[in-house]
Amino acid sequence: MTKEIVRRAPKYFPIKPTDYSKFVVISLGTGSAKSEGKFDSENSAKWGILGWLSSENSSPLVDVFTQASSDMAEYHLAAVFQAFQSENSYLRIQDDTLEGPLASVDISTKENLENLVKVGEDLLKKPVSRVNLETGKFEPCNQGTNEEALIRMAKVLSKEKRLRDMKAPRGTTATKLRNASDC
Template sequence: MQSSSDMTDFHISTAFKALHSENGYLRIQDDTLTGDEASVDVATKKNLESLVGIGERLLKKPVTKVNFETGLCEPCGQGTNDEALIRLAKDLSKEKRIRDMRSPQGKVAKATN
């Protein structure tokens, strides 16, 4: 499973770099999950509560990027995952507003509201 995840990181990272949109790609994951926590089909209350805790801890960790030469995730100096998600949400919201302003449908919808 790890090799599939690594290939996804590599291909998506390459595509975003080619489009000069590196800041638009944020992948948050925990490669240390084992047992029920790593399973996608264990929906017990205990496991779901455990996953919520794992997710909350992930938000507090520093943003990391995969070093494709070593295969390891390394901090990249962009704050915590929580801060990065907030920045990404703001960027996406700004991009949507820009696209709506440029779109004939966006202008019509805005005019009727």
């Protein structure tokens, strides 16, 4: 979408590329294992290449890159939306406290899937949290629950959809597709 705005695509109105108040971003995480702080800087400084590939019953290099990628994406989005004073347009919902089978990506037993549904339902009841840019940790931000925030954002998106539909010329492809789906 940002590329289209930079190219000045007509369907994105006269939006400036840095006008983040026009963006609504809902980021739903798939959950991640509880951060255990399992790598000690004093020990890892002495590992060498083989230690980074296989140490402490894991592959630290892979673990660090995997976690860093997710952390950096979360941090970047939070920083950009905060810098442009549009933090209410960005919602990140993620549980980073999963343990055991819940943290595994390949355990699809009925019991584990039911437990994951429970985690998701509980997560909706938790307070909205934002990344503290100083600590990198999520902290409650006094914006109600995740469920309430999703409802607020759904209303914003629904209103925007209605406005776009009203502005769209009759007979456009979007209108034809929408009408066809109503049948």
